[in-house]
Every structure is written in structure tokens, then in C-alpha cells.
Amino acid sequence: MSPLKTSFPKGKMKIVILESISQSAVESFKKAGYTQIEQYPGALSGEELDEVLKDAKVVCVRSKTQLTEEVIQKAKKLVAIGCFCIGTNQVDLDAANKAGVCVFNAPFSNTRSVAELVIASAIMLIRRIPDKDKAAHAGEWDKDSTNAHEIRGKKLGVVGYGHIGSQVSILAEAMGLKVFYYDVENKLPLGNAEEVTDLKTLIEDCDLITLHVPGTNGTKNLFDKQVLSWFNKGQMLINMSRGNVVDIEALKTALEDGRIGGAAVDVFPEEPKNKAEKFSSPLQNISNVILTPHIGGSTEEAQWNIGLDVSAKLIKYIESGSSIGSHSIPELSLPKMEDTHRILHIHKNVSGVLSEINSKISKLDVNILGQYLSTNIDVGYVVLDIAKNDSLDTLKELRQIEHTIKVRILY
Ligand SMILES: NC(=O)C1=CN([C@@H]2O[C@H](COP(=O)(O)OP(=O)(O)OC[C@H]3O[C@@H](n4cnc5c(N)ncnc54)[C@H](O)[C@@H]3O)[C@@H](O)[C@H]2O)C=CC1
Numbered sequence: 571m572s573p574l575k576t577s578f579p580k581g582k583m584k585i586v587i588l589e590s591i592s593q594s595a596v597e598s599f600k601k602a603g604y605t606q607i608e609q610y611p612g613a614l615s616g617e618e619l620d621e622v623l624k625d626a627k628v629v630c631v632r633s634k635t636q637l638t639e640e641v642i643q644k645a646k647k648l649v650a651i652g653c654f655c656i657g658t659n660q661v662d663l664d665a666a667n668k669a670g671v672c673v674f675n676a677p678f679s680n681t682r683s684v685a686e687l688v689i690a691s692a693i694m695l696i697r698r699i700p701d702k703d704k705a706a707h708a709g710e711w712d713k714d715s716t717n718a719h720e721i722r723g724k725k726l727g728v729v730g731y732g733h734i735g736s737q738v739s740i741l742a743e744a745m746g747l748k749v750f751y752y753d754v755e756n757k758l759p760l761g762n763a764e765e766v767t768d769l770k771t772l773i774e775d776c777d778l779i780t781l782h783v784p785g786t787n788g789t790k791n792l793f794d795k796q797v798l799s800w801f802n803k804g805q806m807l808i809n810m811s812r813g814n815v816v817d818i819e820a821l822k823t824a825l826e827d828g829r830i831g832g833a834a835v836d837v838f839p840e841e842p843k844n845k846a847e848k849f850s851s852p853l854q855n856i857s858n859v860i861l862t863p864h865i866g867g868s869t870e871e872a873q874w875n876i877g878l879d880v881s882a883k884l885i886k887y888i889e890s891g892s893s894i895g896s897h898s899i900p901e902l903s904l905p906k907m908e909d910t911h912r913i914l915h916i917h918k919n920v921s922g923v924l925s926e927i928n929s930k931i932s933k934l935d936v937n938i939l940g941q942y943l944s945t946n947i948d949v950g951y952v953v954l955d956i957a958k959n960d961s962l963d964t965l966k967e968l969r970q971i972e973h974t975i976k977v978r979i980l981y
């Protein structure tokens with residue numbers, strides 16, 4: 571029998587970094603010994619993306635690169651995907667799971683940045699700063715206080731009271747706003763915030779509504795024509811969640827009718843892939859509208875921390891198999907055992923695979939010192955620690971097992 575193969579050399583592991591991810595990630599990979607790093611400033615798509623991912627083990631993206639089922643299936647060598655942001659809606663998580671590709675994100679490194687921009691936008695809108703700013707740039711001196719208000723004492727409605735929504739809630743209370751929130755889950759109200767179980771009531775009763783739901787099938791067009799019709803007294807809308815959460819044409823109409831008194835929009839159904847592409851939106855040139863180029867989480871602090879967080883998760887997964895924080899394959903955390911070889915086996919979650927793995931190992935007379943299994947509906951993830959110095963062509967043997975998706979020997 572041939573000697574046990576050990577891990578894939580780090581220097582040969584291609585890591586693709588798209589969308590100008592922070593150098594903190596690049597530095598972390600390099601420090602850990604990964605030298606084959608390919609960096610691209612914007613998002614890629616189509617054949618260009620397929621080509622770059624053909625031999626990549628890891629791909630790092632932000633919110634723009636669409637990692638569809640087709641893209642994932644073509645990237646045969648892919649072991650892990652890092653979403654260097656909060657949202658994971660740009661990745662087909664089901665396809666990644668079925669392909670045995672682990673997907674990580676940074677669940678809270680840019681939370682504060684978004685929350686601060688929401689508060690800033692709320693003040694700008696309620697003081698009608700976009701119009702005053704435009705006028706001043708055009709040489710007009712408009713000191714009129716009509717329709718300009720303090721945010722103190724106003725009612726803020728938060729839709730989606732998760733990490734960002736609740737952070738906004740805390741900052742808003744500090745500014746004297748009264749906070750109400752609507753969420754599909756039962757959430758702990760922070761400070762003096764109050765839950766409102768009916769979205770219509772929240773919209774009708776509040777002065778400002780801010781959206782912090784994830785981009786899912788359930789939130790697509792959540793703010794459609796009907797929901798936007800509940801704005802009828804010039805309430806303001808802030809959307810820093812995902813572009814397709816709001817029907818943008820219906821929002822344009824409501825803004826032009828004056829039913830919505832202003833909007834701050836950071837995310838759009840169609841966003842440019844990079845700096846060179848032109849941005850256009852039906853919301854351009856409407857009064858009291860702030861448009862920002864998806865920069866809610868774009869601060870140096872947030873990007874640096876995201877780079878550290880996600881690269882650390884990816885390195886840990888590659889080197890130890892720990893999938894804690896995974897949005898695709900099952901989560902497992904493993905203590906390292908001395909004098910062992912570690913094997914990862916990802917397979918379809920059908921009965922008999924684990925016993926088949928164990929039977930192969932036992933036939934080869936190898937002592938199993940540790941075994942961990944975690945499953946989700948489609949996929950099983952097994953980590954095996956076997957005694958060092960045993961000699962076998964384990965990888966080949968385990969790959970032959972029916973329903974195997976991926977096998978890796980770490981060390
Ligand atoms: N503009 C930007 O640059 C950024 C945008 N985001 C977006 O913000 C989203 C939210 O981020 P987090 O607060 O960290 O997520 P989170 O997962 O902590 O919170 C989302 C909340 O929305 C709730 N929710 C889900 N569906 C809902 C529905 N139909 N109605 C009401 N509530 C619903 C969930 O129960 C949860 O409490 C991200 O998924 C991302 O899309 C995040 C960071 C930066």
C-alpha cells in the first residue's frame with residue numbers, strides 16, 4: 571500500500587479575490603502561507619468568472635459576484651467560498667451545499683457602519699438636505715425652514731430587527747427617536763423599542779421606515795405597490811438592505827406623488843459590477859432622495875475587520891475542517907488531536923455512507939481515534955482522525971464510496 575497522502579500544498583492552492591476585498595484578507599492568507607492569490611478589482615461574470623474559478627480552491631467575493639448553481643458546478647476544485655460581507659444571497663447556498671463547498675460570511679463586521687449611515691440619512695431626509703445641497707451647489711441660498719424637522723421625538727419604524735435593525739434602534743434612541751420594529755421572528759426589544767406585529771400599522775404610525783431584512787425569496791418585493799400605498803403622509807423610507815426588497819417603480823411613483831416624503835436608497839435591483847459601468851436608476855433626480863452606491867458597509871474599519879474575520883474562517887476550514895459559521899455544508903468544530911491524520915468526507919446524506927466509510931477503514935486495519943459527523947437534509951460531513959504512521963491509500967478508497975461528494979486529507 572502507498573503511504574498516506576498529506577494535505578494539498580498551500581503554495582499550490584489558488585485563492586481568487588474579487589471586488590477589491592481588504593488587504594487585511596490578503597495579508598492573512600499570505601501570513602498563513604498561501605501564495606497563489608489572484609486579485610480582481612470588480613465583480614466577474616460569465617466565461618471570465620468560469621475561467622478564473624476553473625482551478626480555484628477558494629473564491630472571495632462581496633455582494634456583487636453571482637455564484638450561481640452553474641458557476642459552482644463548473645468550479646470543480648472549489649472547496650470554500652468567502653462572502654466578505656453580511657449578505658449571502660449572491661451565492662446559491664443550496665448548490666454550494668450539494669457540491670460540498672463551505673460558504674462563510676462576516677455576520678457583523680459592517681453592522682455599525684450601516685447603522686451610522688441610517689441615522690445620518692434620517693437626519694438628512696427629515697431636514698430636506700438633498701434639495702438644499704443641490705440648490706447651494708447651483709448658487710441658490712435657501713434658508714427656508716418649511717418641512718425641515720428635528721429627528722428628536724419622531725417615530726422610527728425598523729423592518730427586520732436583526733443585527734443591523736437593533737443597532738439602528740440603539741443609536742436612534744440615543745438621538746431621541748421613538749423606535750418601533752416589525753420582524754417575522756420574535757425578537758428581544760432593546761432599550762425602549764416596541765414591537766409592532768402588523769407592518770401596515772408600523773408604516774402608518776411612523777415618520778421614518780428603515781429596511782434591514784435579508785435578500786431572500788420571502789423579502790423580494792416585500793415593499794410592493796400595495797405596501798407602499800400605506801405611506802400616505804409623507805413618511806420617509808430608507809433602504810440599505812437589498813435592492814429587490816422594494817418595487818423601485820412603485821417607490822418612484824409614491825415619491826413623485828408626495829405620499830413618500832423622501833428616500834435614502836443604497837441598494838438597487840440592478841447595480842454596476844465595477845467602477846467603469848454606468849449607474850442608472852428610476853430614482854435619479856427626484857426631490858429629497860439620497861442615492862448612494864451600495865456603501866452602507868463601505869468604511870475602512872468595516873472592510874478591514876471583514877477581511878480578518880472571513881479569511882480566518884476560510885483558513886481554519888482549509889486547515890482543520892472546522893465549518894463553524896458555514897451557510898452551506900453542516901457545521902462542525904473539531905479539537906486538534908496529536909499524532910493523527912485528519913480526513914474530511916463530504917457526502918450525500920443517504921443511509922449507509924458512514925458505515926461504508928468505517929468498513930473501508932476497518933478493512934485497511936487503521937485505528938480510528940476520532941470521528942465527527944454532522945448532517946443537514948442533503949449533505950453529511952464526516953471528519954475522521956486516524957492514527958499516524960498507518961499506511962494506506964485512504965483517499966482513493968474513500969473516494970470510491972457511493973454518494974461521495976468531496977474527500978480531503980488535511981494532514
Ligand atoms: N447596504 C449595505 O452595504 C449592507 C446591506 N446589508 C443587508 O442588510 C441585511 C440585514 O443584515 P443583518 O441585520 O445583519 O441581518 P440579520 O439576519 O441579523 O437580521 C435580519 C432580520 O430580518 C428579519 N426578517 C427576515 N425576513 C423578514 C420579513 N419578511 N419581514 C420582517 N423581518 C424579516 C429576520 O428575522 C432578522 O431578524 C443583510 O442581509 C444585507 O442584505 C448588510 C450589510 C451592508
Ligand SMILES: O=C(O)C(=O)COP(=O)(O)O
Pocket residue numbers: 632633634654655656657658680864865867868
Ligand atoms: O454586507 C453586505 O451584505 C453588503 O451588502 C455589503 O456589500 P459590499 O461588501 O459592499 O458589496
